[in-house]
Amino acid sequence: MGACRAGTLHGAQGGGWWGWDPACMLPPVALPPHRPNSSQHALLPSEPHLPHRDYTPGSGLSPQLALGVALLNIRIPLLLGELVDVVARCTRGQAGHYLRAVRRPALRLLLLYCLQGLLTFGYIVLLARVGERVAGSMRKSLFASLLRQDVAFFDANRTGQLVNRLTTDIQEFKSSFKLVISQGLRSVTQTVGCFASLYLLSPKLTGLLLVVMPSLVGAGALIGSVLRSLSRQAQEQVAKATGVADEALGNVRTVRAFAMEDREVALYCHEVDRSSWLNEKLGMGIAVFQGLSNVVLNCIVLGTIFVGGSLMAGEELSPGDLMSFMVASQTVQRSMANISVLFGQVVRGLSAGARVFEFMTLEPTVSLTGGDQIPSHSLLGHICFRDVCFSYPTRPGCPVLRNFSLTLPPRKTVAIVGESGGGKSTVAALLERFYEPTQGAITLDGCELCNLDPSWLRGQVIGFISQEPALFGMSILENIRFGKPDASDAEVYAAAQLANADSFIRSFPQGYGTIVGERGVMLSGGQKQRVAIARALLKNPSVLILDEATSALDTESEQLVQEALERAMAGRTVLVIAHRLSTIQCADLIVVLARGCVAGTHAELLRRGGLYAELVRRQATEQP
Numbered sequence: 001m002g003a004c005r006a007g008t009l010h011g012a013q014g015g016g017w018w019g020w021d022p023a024c025m026l027p028p029v030a031l032p033p034h035r036p037n038s039s040q041h042a043l044l045p046s047e048p049h050l051p052h053r054d055y056t057p058g059s060g061l062s063p064q065l066a067l068g069v070a071l072l073n074i075r076i077p078l079l080l081g082e083l084v085d086v087v088a089r090c091t092r093g094q095a096g097h098y099l100r101a102v103r104r105p106a107l108r109l110l111l112l113y114c115l116q117g118l119l120t121f122g123y124i125v126l127l128a129r130v131g132e133r134v135a136g137s138m139r140k141s142l143f144a145s146l147l148r149q150d151v152a153f154f155d156a157n158r159t160g161q162l163v164n165r166l167t168t169d170i171q172e173f174k175s176s177f178k179l180v181i182s183q184g185l186r187s188v189t190q191t192v193g194c195f196a197s198l199y200l201l202s203p204k205l206t207g208l209l210l211v212v213m214p215s216l217v218g219a220g221a222l223i224g225s226v227l228r229s230l231s232r233q234a235q236e237q238v239a240k241a242t243g244v245a246d247e248a249l250g251n252v253r254t255v256r257a258f259a260m261e262d263r264e265v266a267l268y269c270h271e272v273d274r275s276s277w278l279n280e281k282l283g284m285g286i287a288v289f290q291g292l293s294n295v296v297l298n299c300i301v302l303g304t305i306f307v308g309g310s311l312m313a314g315e316e317l318s319p320g321d322l323m324s325f326m327v328a329s330q331t332v333q334r335s336m337a338n339i340s341v342l343f344g345q346v347v348r349g350l351s352a353g354a355r356v357f358e359f360m361t362l363e364p365t366v367s368l369t370g371g372d373q374i375p376s377h378s379l380l381g382h383i384c385f386r387d388v389c390f391s392y393p394t395r396p397g398c399p400v401l402r403n404f405s406l407t408l409p410p411r412k413t414v415a416i417v418g419e420s421g422g423g424k425s426t427v428a429a430l431l432e433r434f435y436e437p438t439q440g441a442i443t444l445d446g447c448e449l450c451n452l453d454p455s456w457l458r459g460q461v462i463g464f465i466s467q468e469p470a471l472f473g474m475s476i477l478e479n480i481r482f483g484k485p486d487a488s489d490a491e492v493y494a495a496a497q498l499a500n501a502d503s504f505i506r507s508f509p510q511g512y513g514t515i516v517g518e519r520g521v522m523l524s525g526g527q528k529q530r531v532a533i534a535r536a537l538l539k540n541p542s543v544l545i546l547d548e549a550t551s552a553l554d555t556e557s558e559q560l561v562q563e564a565l566e567r568a569m570a571g572r573t574v575l576v577i578a579h580r581l582s583t584i585q586c587a588d589l590i591v592v593l594a595r596g597c598v599a600g601t602h603a604e605l606l607r608r609g610g611l612y613a614e615l616v617r618r619q620a621t622e623q624p
């Protein structure tokens with residue numbers, strides 16, 4: 001795109017100096033700021049199954065049309081020369097026949113101009129469609145592939161990077177793809193064709209041009225590449241400024257809480273000033289470049305007339321031939337400049353494409369669906385961790401669990417406690433199959449998790465409620481229905497009642513239709529948590545994981561949420577990860593995870609002393 005920004009408009013033959021082409025001037029892609037609204041969201045589940053719409057019928061014609069434009073651009077200078085010759089003859093005494101003589105070649109030329117305009121229109125429209133279809137299906141495939149990846153993949157890759165591949169890289173690839181067809185094909189054909197015409201018109205003038213033109217085009221391309229690099233820097237700087245604004249606006253509560261508004265504004269102003277400075281520099285560069293190229297181009301025209309005139313005097317060239325020569329030589333200049341620009345763009349487009357395809361073709365180690373087994377009998381919810389060893393893929397040298405064994409009896413509540421960083425959440429993540437154990441096995445009713453269908457396991461068997469529930473920026477109803485899109489309204493209301501959420505939801509003017517804002521920002525912590533509990537309960541899971549589900553709440557909210565959780569836990573196998581030991585005293589089994597694990601009931605562990613008794617004592621003294 002740098003080529004487009006630094007480009008100058010020159011010539012009217014469907015192209016210009018230094019790679020400017022209307023076909024590549026489509027607006028950049030921006031991600032929608034919010035999730036689709038309710039009615040759009042209802043479409044989502046079916047969309048991945050839509051057959052990919054390939055090119056529009058006839059879209060594949062665009063290279064042929066571009067080629068047609070190139071051939072016309074070779075032909076037009078010659079016809080122009082013929083017309084000039086006819087005009088010259090008429091003015092030498094055949095004025096009476098002027099109209100008759102000129103009509104045919106002029107009409108022929110007019111026809112070709114119209115045809116050229118039509119073909120240019122056609123290929124740009126078709127190319128825009130093909131480009132959008134290609135970019136659209138790349139985006140869909142890449143997004144689907146990203147969402148299929150292992151959780152470990154997201155540990156290793158930053159969200160910003162991934163979003164960049166979806167937007168900037170695909171945009172770059174699309175621009176290159178379009179440029180290759182719109183300009184590459186046309187420019188190469190025009191250069192070869194027009195050079196042949198030039199040689200046939202005048203070998204002497206062509207020889208002269210061959211000496212001058214490549215060095216001028218080379219110098220132009222060099223300056224053009226400097227300008228494009230400046231344009232890239234300016235764009236990156238604009239992106240940097242946008243990043244500062246994005247971060248400040250996204251974290252506006254933190255900014256406000258620390259009274260950092262002035263600092264953030266100063267930071268943004270600094271980045272904007274730098275981008276203005278770069279853009280001014282770029283503007284200056286473009287101005288110098290345009291001024292110089294105008295002088296150079298006019299000198300070439302002058303030189304051609306000067307030398308061509310002497311050839312005309314020697315009757316080696318007609319006025320029409322000279323005219324044809326001048327127009328064809330301009331076409332060659334433009335085409336050669338386009339080719340040099342295209343080269344850099346193609347290299348950038350290919351590397352952007354490689355980055356996109358790298359993730360598009362990446363296969364996750366744990367696929368989302370598949371796995372041989374879905375038990376036909378009703379589940380008991382009997383879970384065993386047997387000698388599980390695990391280290392995170394991003395930190396292979398740091399074992400988090402070593403020979404960890406634990407049994408969760410069916411329909412019982414097992415709590416895991418321990419010091420921060422001991423691996424409690426890791427146990428939950430392994431049970432969800434977010435990661436695979438490095439050694440050992442985890443079984444559900446005797447079946448190894450790795451043999452079970454992951455989508456069935458996560459979709460129907462396990463419910464997960466975390467400390468910071470992630471809601472989506474849509475209605476409460478849709479948030480609750482997230483895990484079971486086909487649930488009826490009555491099922492949603494029942495789940496909300498079980499989660500102690502129904503009454504507060506109905507107290508909102510829009511009730512279940514209330515939009516919760518980005519990440520649920522328009523709800524309180526306790527309300528968010530209860531919506532998340534309703535969401536987890538809707539799928540009626542046999543196994544429930546509560547990862548510090550009440551630790552972020554105040555006492556009143558905690559009471560409401562705890563009440564909801566206790567109702568939710570009844571009749572299920574529950575794994576509770578808790579910081580507040582007061583909430584798990586009634587658990588059937590408490591496991592203390594600290595370099596090995598010790599298990600027992602609250603009373604047994606207190607009697608035994610050790611870390612659990614120490615943690616209970618510490619929390620008792622911390623409480624007001």
Ligand SMILES: Nc1ncnc2c1ncn2[C@@H]1O[C@H](COP(=O)(O)OP(=O)(O)OP(=O)(O)O)[C@@H](O)[C@H]1O
Nearest residue numbers: 155392394395400419420421422423424425426427
């Ligand atoms: N995604 C990850 N990638 C790499 N290491 C991780 C990741 N998540 C956690 N860890 C590391 O694994 C160890 C165990 O983390 P885990 O979150 O399971 O501890 P925890 O007992 O739940 O801690 P807390 O009580 O503070 O939540 C820690 O050393 C942590 O730094």
